[in-house]
Amino acid sequence: MTGIVETFPGVRAEKCPFDPPPAIHSLQEETPLTRVRLGNGAEVWLVTRYAEQKALLADPRLSADATRPGYPLGIDAAAAGEAPVSFILMDDPEHARLRRMVTSSFTIKRVETMRPGVQKIVDELIDGMLDGPNPVDLVQAFALPVPSLVICQLLGVPYDDHESFQENSATLINRDATGEQRRAAGGRLFQYLDGLIGQKIENPGDDMLSALVERISKGELTRPEAVQMGVLMLLAGHETTSNMIALGTLALLEHPDQLAMLRATDDPVLVSSAVEELLRYLHITHNGRRRVALEDIDIAGETIRAGEGVIMANDIGNRDPSVFPDPDRLDIHRNPRQHVAFGFGVHQCLGQSLARMELQVVYSTLYKRIPTLRLATTLDQIPFKHDGSVYGVYELPVTW
Template sequence: MTQTPRPLPLAREHPLAPPPEYARLREESPVCPVALPDGKTGWLLTRFADVTSALIHPDVSARRGFQTSVTSVTLTPEEYLASGFGTSFIGMDPPEHTRYRRLLTGQFTVRRLKALAPRIEEIVDQHLDAMVAAGPPADLVRDFALPVPSMVICELLGMPYTESKQFQQRTDTIMRLERTKDELLDAMTGMASDMRAFVQEKRRSPDEGLLSGLIEAVPSDGVPLTDDELVAIGNLMVIAGYATTANMLGLGALALLTHRTQWVNLCEHPEYVERGVEEMLRFLTVGPFCLPRSAKADLEIGGQKISAGDPILLSTESANRDPAQFDAPDVMDVTREPKRHVGFAYGAHQCLGQELARMEMRIAFGRLTRRLPGLRLAVPVEQVPMCSDMQIYGAHEIPVTW
């Protein structure tokens, strides 16, 4: 590397805008050396074309070591295995990844999602009813954005909602940037233990939930999933289904209330909700620390030679603001004709739960704009406490009134 490695861009001038350095990097150094918090040096990709190319490149691996590129707290392989948390299939390559991918794709069926839709509508209505009954002011995160996806993921898995609070607390600990190794291990071992008990309960008393479906499913190799594999999948579903969707609901609401004309557009034209959701997924991101990858062999992306073993960070946040892919990318427009974005990544590792997330967002924003058209921020957007202390970006609180 001849260029001086720079830190990952994280400083924002506005809570809803990417770090401004990304615009300069796309122009001047779209594949640039980046200094990682763990002391390693890798490559940061910022253009849409390069990010999508890397996501489908056969020599770009999703496998990751136990060393994190986000926080300074590191687990050894022995500590990670001892946690019982399990190895997530999102950190695997084919053919190992393909086995899990096919199995899970068979569970996220159109039939299952259609059957879940009325329950999502009921959950959303219950929380809006409670907000309206309590009257303003309210915290849109506490009263709506957090509990709705928490209850939905419980419905999907077949998990009692009473058990979700513990999973939420442990997920928050795992996602914090500042936590001790003991705190991290305690959260991981506790979550693994609870999920293992849940798996064993579903083996005894199966239901129509996704976890029971995975227990009964037979993979392509004919070998049923073990408890360890089910624990890893269950933990991933809880973290992805709760934390990412909750923060996207909060960010989406904050963006709409900040860009007031877009809020009014959705209130007056409910037919724009589907487009509006796609625009939120493009315009906003809950993943500021990029998708971690590594080079399996020497390769070239964006005219830059990358050596085997080099870490690679893919900024979907920057890619979704690339003017080479999107017209006026820094403008939020809920009437925009949808175009392929990387809000759910791309290729073999594209998010399995993306249609569920879309459905939750469409129902949530459709009903929110209909029930509370006068909703507005109770404080200036600059005073909204953002999750700059978390691995997943969003808002800790969104004070609103109406």
């Protein structure tokens, strides 16, 4: 099927905003690998099936280094070479060296100690919603503040500065932003975190940035490396989770039978299953996991040549019917823990335990405390983030 060239990432069907683009569905039915054209005209391999995605994500012959020739940046991901993205676009051993610097903050044991604090944040924000105007935009009133407050506390970043870093991070992940706009936003974030690192050098605290400062003092980390890691944690810590909170809520409101079961349960196992199913069903990082081949790779009857770009379309991988029966149906009892929403292999998402815990707290609390929560508009009026590298909604008007 190497002669087929489609355009990636494609366009979602207007009436099916939770589903991957229909063209990607069609490609998956035909073949595990096909050639697609990016917005800049480059042709790369698109991997649409679950088994081949996992095999390639675990293959050391594929590189995550965005500076290598052939890496599938495209015009939508141009910021990868301009923004301070730290170790996520590096290969081992440098990737492993830097990742180890922050791993301890995201262990399951460490994250569980944060659960009561996250519960308090969620309850206080819901109190504010109930005491405030009705209807309200759930994105601004709840979905953004929850993960922003959590990551600020973890990093040691003043929450009073959240509007600035949210504005700059939104520019970085906007596919329609120019290179100049992204460079400027990345520069502002870098300068901001560099200033905070300077403050932590003078007055360290009990937070992640202070821990990175200690690494600097020991000669294990340079100051620019520490700043880049701080920017990455700040970006990843609120953008992805906030979009999952809002989009997951919308998906549940559009599937009232599933919402009713989740609202009625006190079973943490079912809550966890609902989180995993929403991660599988929605998969907000809809631009795929991108790599470039370091040498020839034979897979699924095709040969990926050295220097060719590869994109694992994980959103459609999570809809592979050979792994997830009836994959286009939202079923909170499914518990699809094997999904690839957090990637796979050495670059699997570092903060997945934190994201899971935050979503468990949100999804087990919001709908119980506001049992009549419903949309204050119609689905066709919701502004979806088709222009972002992280999918979600810009606004979610709700009432009760």
